Amino acid sequence: MGQYILSLDQGTTSSRAILFNHDGEIVETAQREFEQFFPKPGWVEHDANEIWTSILAVISEVLRKADVEPDQIAGIGITNQRETTVVWDKNTGKPIYKAVVWQSRQTEGICKDLREKGLNDLFREKTGLLLDPYFAGTKVKWILDNVEGAREKADNGDLLFGTIDSWLVYKLSGGKTHVTDYSNASRTLMYNIYDLKWDDELLDILGVPKSMLPEVRPSSEVYAKTVDYHFFGKEVPIAGIAGDQQAALFGQACFESGMAKNTYGTGCFMLMNTGEKAVRSENGLLTTLAWGVDGKVEYALEGSIFVAGSAIQWLRDGLRIIENAPESEAFATKVDSTDGVYLVPAFVGLGTPYWDSDARGAVFGLTRGTSKEHFIRATLESLAYQTKDVLDAMIADSGIDLKTLRVDGGAVKNNFLMQFQSDILGVPVDRPVVNETTALGAAYLAGLAVGYWKDKEEIGKQWQNDRTFTNEMEEAKRKELYAGWQKAVEATRVFK
Ligand SMILES: Nc1ncnc2c1ncn2[C@@H]1O[C@H](COP(=O)(O)OP(=O)(O)O)[C@@H](O)[C@H]1O
Numbered sequence: 001m002g003q004y005i006l007s008l009d010q011g012t013t014s015s016r017a018i019l020f021n022h023d024g025e026i027v028e029t030a031q032r033e034f035e036q037f038f039p040k041p042g043w044v045e046h047d048a049n050e051i052w053t054s055i056l057a058v059i060s061e062v063l064r065k066a067d068v069e070p071d072q073i074a075g076i077g078i079t080n081q082r083e084t085t086v087v088w089d090k091n092t093g094k095p096i097y098k099a100v101v102w103q104s105r106q107t108e109g110i111c112k113d114l115r116e117k118g119l120n121d122l123f124r125e126k127t128g129l130l131l132d133p134y135f136a137g138t139k140v141k142w143i144l145d146n147v148e149g150a151r152e153k154a155d156n157g158d159l160l161f162g163t164i165d166s167w168l169v170y171k172l173s174g175g176k177t178h179v180t181d182y183s184n185a186s187r188t189l190m191y192n193i194y195d196l197k198w199d200d201e202l203l204d205i206l207g208v209p210k211s212m213l214p215e216v217r218p219s220s221e222v223y224a225k226t227v228d229y230h231f232f233g234k235e236v237p238i239a240g241i242a243g244d245q246q247a248a249l250f251g252q253a254c255f256e257s258g259m260a261k262n263t264y265g266t267g268c269f270m271l272m273n274t275g276e277k278a279v280r281s282e283n284g285l286l287t288t289l290a291w292g293v294d295g296k297v298e299y300a301l302e303g304s305i306f307v308a309g310s311a312i313q314w315l316r317d318g319l320r321i322i323e324n325a326p327e328s329e330a331f332a333t334k335v336d337s338t339d340g341v342y343l344v345p346a347f348v349g350l351g352t353p354y355w356d357s358d359a360r361g362a363v364f365g366l367t368r369g370t371s372k373e374h375f376i377r378a379t380l381e382s383l384a385y386q387t388k389d390v391l392d393a394m395i396a397d398s399g400i401d402l403k404t405l406r407v408d409g410g411a412v413k414n415n416f417l418m419q420f421q422s423d424i425l426g427v428p429v430d431r432p433v434v435n436e437t438t439a440l441g442a443a444y445l446a447g448l449a450v451g452y453w454k455d456k457e458e459i460g461k462q463w464q465n466d467r468t469f470t471n472e473m474e475e476a477k478r479k480e481l482y483a484g485w486q487k488a489v490e491a492t493r494v495f496k
């Protein structure tokens, strides 16, 4: 009977359970979407209980489909949409409000107020982040301020906070274990990434009692065992935790300082490993904890793009000009260029490097000759231009000239997009055989903790390239196209 690692990838739009074998290959997968709530413009929420039941459902489905028994699971790795905030009552185990999602802008008022008090630099200095609604800290404050009775309960020590990893470990362990890992803690605006401690001063400013917070642990160790009633009569070690973007960096085997990956999912997230050195950004990047493994923490520089694959979903569900995401490639390649059309998908503001919450989407360069094909191509190209914005910031901050960019996520199946990406960066783009690098990263972290894999070296050897896209565009053309994009972004930011 073979042994496997079970990876639970709890993403923004769906929950996945993936079984990996010792070669790091996918044996079986199960996936379930769940409801997105948009109670007000700019707000995005999830039902934390539905997330939990979706996880139970995919665990059971993946085991059934693979015909694998629970005692063939050597360990469980958890990876998650980051920053999304759950607050629950520790006496009942029930959330007191919906999970406030990373994309949600409902704490813009709180952030603005704190920025106006001149506190941005303090938060940036200690957490590597900035005062934007994206991060968990102001979401916790919002819940405590807005849910009746919440503040009093929190002060009495009856409430717990967690990002989705914390919530899932809590549930899987039958309410016994309240932990998170370094990578998730570093996205909360409350964790000092240099001292590796919850920061009393920041907690005080946000009005969040320390008693609510999970214990912060390394990304690869046995945190708890699943209670047997959830796991079909078996206690299985939960042995790895990382936020999904850091997990993807690990799954892409970017173990050396200067190695980077870009994930094209709902949003786009580029992370560069900076080793044991935390690089403070001058160019709008985030400094974040990559993971804690082998008794030390390592850092990463991150560029966060809020809208990427979700712009393709918008073409499908909002404009209804494509029937499915892969079709975007066929339309885009029917024309040779966008004929000067630029689309800036600032649907929820702009993240790195602009950090402009108030910007909204715009299209430029329309003529009577603009067709649906141009429009679709411009939308795909916007993912590549936003990535160039981020990579330029990364090169400026780190001084490292990237040799290749490793890519993953749902949209990298789009060959047109990958080729255009390489053209516009002037850097080769490597797409690996296993595209589920997020889940793979969590599996590796869990597998290392239970001795399923020996060390990072063994893991690094498993990374396999599927295809390299190399630059086919002349420098002058690249400069001209990118200058057009920069003008479009500038104009977008003027119109508010
Ligand atoms: N062939 C494609 N071309 C462009 N975008 C695609 C393609 N296939 C999927 N996508 C986009 O990729 C995203 C899904 O990627 P995934 O990594 O599963 O996202 P997440 O983990 O954020 O839910 C969707 O937003 C979808 O629009």
Ligand SMILES: O=P(O)(O)OC[C@H](O)CO
Pocket (backbone or CB within 6 Å): 010, 011, 012, 013, 080, 081, 082, 083, 102, 243, 244, 245, 265, 266, 267
């Ligand atoms: O769920 P994803 O893949 O869209 O990732 C979301 C990020 O973790 C947000 O920071």
